[in-house]
Amino acid sequence: MYLTNIYLFSLFVLYPFNNNLNKHMISVIKNQSPYVIAISILGVIALIMLAPTEAMFSKVINDDFKLEYVDLIIKMGLIFFMGYSFIRMLKTQMLGGLTRQFPWRFKYLNLIPVYLFIIGLLGIYSRDFSQIALANLILLLFACLMVGFAEEYLFRGLLQPLFLRKYASRKNGVFLSILLASVFFGAFHLLNLARNDNVGQVLVQVVYAIFIGFFFGVLLLKTNKLIPIAFTHGLINFFFSLAFLPGIKTLQDEAAETVSFAPIILFLPLFIIGLLIYKKLNKKEIIEKLGIENINH
Helix, strand or coil: CHHHHHHHHHHHHHHHHCHHHHHHHHHHHHCCCHHHHHHHHHHHHHHHHCCCHHHHHCCCCCCHHHHHHHHHHHHHHHHHHHHHHHHHHHCCCCCCCCCCCCCCCCHHHHHCCHHHHHHHHHCCCCCCCCCCCHHHHHHHHHHHHHHHHHHHHHHHHHHHHHHHHHHCCCCCHHHHHHHHHHHHHHHHHHHHHHCCCCHHHHHHHHHHHHHHHHHHHHHHHHHCCCHHHHHHHHHHHHHHHHHHCCCCCCCHHHHCCCCCCHHHHHHHHHHHHHHHHHHCCCHHHHHHHHHHHHHHC
C-alpha cells in the first residue's frame, strides 16, 4: 500500500507535464481507492503550497502583501490546473457540476452564504479605507477567487464524485460521500500550520472548513453547478480577508495569539442548512448521473 501511494503520488506530480503518461496514468488511477487518490492529492497540494517560491519572487516583488498574494495565485493556479485535468481524465464532470446536461436549479440557494459577506464587511466598516490601494484590492479579489476555484474543483468537482461512485448506491452512501470529501477539505487546512504555529486556531479552521465543505457538497448535488459555488467560496474568502489589506488597521496582530470559536459559530448555520437540504436531495437523480458517468467512463 505504501509503495502504491508513492507511485500514485509521482503520477499526480508528473501528469500535467507529460502527456505520454496519460493512458498509463488513467488505468492506474481508475483502479485506486478514492482514499488513496484523496491522500495523494493532499500530498501534491502540500508539495505545491510548501514550496519556498516566495524567496524567488521576492527578487522582483518588494511589497510583502503583493508577494504573498502573487505567490498564492500562482500556487492555486497550479492546483486548479491539476484539479481540472483530473476531472477531465476521470470524467467526473457529471457529478462534479461541470456539464450542461443538467440545468442550474434552485439558484436562490447560492445566496444563503451572503450573510457571511455582510459579516465580513461589518468587521471592517469602521476602518479608514482612504489608504487602500485599488491594485491591492484587485489582487486580493483575484487571489481569493483563485482559491475558491482551485479548492472547489478538487474537493467537490473531483473527490466528492469519486466517493459517490464508491458509496452512493449504499444506504446513507450519499451522505458519507459528501462528508468524506468535506473531511479531506478540512484536513487540507492543516497545511496552515506551516504559517501559523497557533494549533488551536488552525484546528478551529479545520472544523469550520468541514462545515462549509459539507454545505457546498450538498449545494452542488442540489443545484447541479459547481462554478457558482466556486465564486461564492472565493467571495467568502475575499470579504473575510479585507482586514489584511495594507492601510486597514485592525486588531489582527493581537488576535493572532488567541483562539476564537466565533468562526465555528458563524459557519455552523451552513452545516445545519446543508443537513436540511440533504434530506430533500433526489437520490435517484444522483444514481442516474452515476449511470451516465459509467457509460462515458
